[in-house]
Amino acid sequence: MYLKYSFGTLYVLIAFFCQVWSQETTNDPPKQSPTKDIYAGIGSSVELPCTAGVHEGLQWRLNGSVVGSGPVLNLRNASLGDKGIYTCHGPNGDTIETLHLHLGYAPSPPEVQCWVPSYPLKALCSWTQTPDPLLPTHYITTYWSDSEEQLPAVHSCQRKREQDRQCMLEGAELYSEAPYLVNITAVNALGSAPRILSVFLEDIVKPDRPVDVKATALPGKKVQVQWAPPPTWTDPVKFPLKYKVHFYWGNPNLDSTLGPYESDSMVRSGLVAGRTYQIRVSAMDFLGHGQSSEWSDPVNITLPKS
Numbered sequence: 001m002y003l004k005y006s007f008g009t010l011y012v013l014i015a016f017f018c019q020v021w022s023q024e025t026t027n028d029p030p031k032q033s034p035t036k037d038i039y040a041g042i043g044s045s046v047e048l049p050c051t052a053g054v055h056e057g058l059q060w061r062l063n064g065s066v067v068g069s070g071p072v073l074n075l076r077n078a079s080l081g082d083k084g085i086y087t088c089h090g091p092n093g094d095t096i097e098t099l100h101l102h103l104g105y106a107p108s109p110p111e112v113q114c115w116v117p118s119y120p121l122k123a124l125c126s127w128t129q130t131p132d133p134l135l136p137t138h139y140i141t142t143y144w145s146d147s148e149e150q151l152p153a154v155h156s157c158q159r160k161r162e163q164d165r166q167c168m169l170e171g172a173e174l175y176s177e178a179p180y181l182v183n184i185t186a187v188n189a190l191g192s193a194p195r196i197l198s199v200f201l202e203d204i205v206k207p208d209r210p211v212d213v214k215a216t217a218l219p220g221k222k223v224q225v226q227w228a229p230p231p232t233w234t235d236p237v238k239f240p241l242k243y244k245v246h247f248y249w250g251n252p253n254l255d256s257t258l259g260p261y262e263s264d265s266m267v268r269s270g271l272v273a274g275r276t277y278q279i280r281v282s283a284m285d286f287l288g289h290g291q292s293s294e295w296s297d298p299v300n301i302t303l304p305k306s
């Protein structure tokens with residue numbers, strides 16, 4: 001009981017002193033102008049103004065080190081080494097201005113890829129941004145049907161989180177008369193760059209890879225391979241898929257691709273006893289739309305010697 005009480009008292013005392021101390025420290029330097037963010041391109045000329053009534057005896061510091069004097073600081077051919085916090089000081093050392101200089105590039109058009117891992121309801125677009133603009137960059141993601149309409153309805157391509165570089169087209173239709181236009185626009189403080197992609201959904205069907213691939217050795221130098229369709233494909237209607245099965249040993253280019261199979265298993269005979277085979281499976285829309293999935297991760301099977 002006593003111990004608990006004294007810890008409590010100590011805590012209250014510490015809290016009290018912290019509060020007094022923080023009030024003193026925050027009140028200590030006389031009022032400072034708020035930090036202003038400045039964005040500039042690498043290689044550009046940057047002028048940093050000190051907006052004071054004073055014109056004499058002004059001094060500039062970068063991260064605290066003196067870098068120049070006068071009412072305007074000129075940086076020619078700015079490079080990444082010039083970024084940081086610039087402060088302008090009056091003759092008595094007071095901070096008059098605080099500027100946070102950020103350097104980077106205007107975005108280039110993002111590289112966009114769209115595919116349909118499950119139809120009829122879902123198409124995804126993902127994108128990459130090179131070179132890295134080095135500045136906070138956000139994306140405006142929209143799509144619409146490129147029909148004859150004067151003012152097509154523009155939809156938002158939805159992201160789960162703001163920072164995601166992938167968005168989802170909902171309710172787009174297969175076999176539409178007109179393609180869909182997808183607009184992914186990169187925006188930062190230095191500029192914006194759109195990328196417009198024109199897609200027919202049936203051309204960009206690409207299932208996810210099959211799952212649960214299993215190989216079992218059977219008597220007579222045979223192997224049975226079983227798999228399950230990609231779980232994303234089954235929602236909400238299970239359209240049929242066809243599969244290819246790839247057998248190899250050592251070098252994946254020593255090819256033996258079999259199929260297509262419309263079922264979820266196959267048996268291969270005529271294999272070599274004692275050899276370890278690697279086996280992977282890929283799925284494709286039954287009607288042959290779009291592309292095959294990526295290969296599943298390989299599974300190994302070694303044929304018994306006898």
Ligand SMILES: *[C@@H]1O[C@H](CO)[C@@H](O)[C@H](O)[C@H]1NC(C)=O
Pocket residue numbers: 043077079
């Ligand atoms: C700007 O600086 C970069 C490297 O810092 C240099 O390669 C380039 O030649 C400079 N450009 C000019 C116009 O001075």
Ligand SMILES: *[C@@H]1O[C@H](CO)[C@@H](O)[C@H](O)[C@H]1NC(C)=O
Pocket residue numbers: 062063081082083084085
């Ligand atoms: C100044 O400090 C910032 C971090 O606040 C750092 O990113 C920048 O490289 C520093 N600049 C210099 C020239 O030291």
Ligand SMILES: *[C@@H]1O[C@H](CO)[C@@H](O)[C@H](O)[C@H]1NC(C)=O
Pocket residue numbers: 140142183184185194196
């Ligand atoms: C693409 O989106 C950007 C940002 O919303 C917009 O400014 C631009 O006009 C759009 N492009 C087209 C062709 O609609």
Ligand SMILES: *[C@@H]1O[C@H](CO)[C@@H](O)[C@H](O)[C@H]1NC(C)=O
Pocket residue numbers: 250276278299300
């Ligand atoms: C399968 O076999 C290959 C080559 O023999 C080997 O590199 C790989 O690690 C094996 N994979 C597993 C999961 O055992």
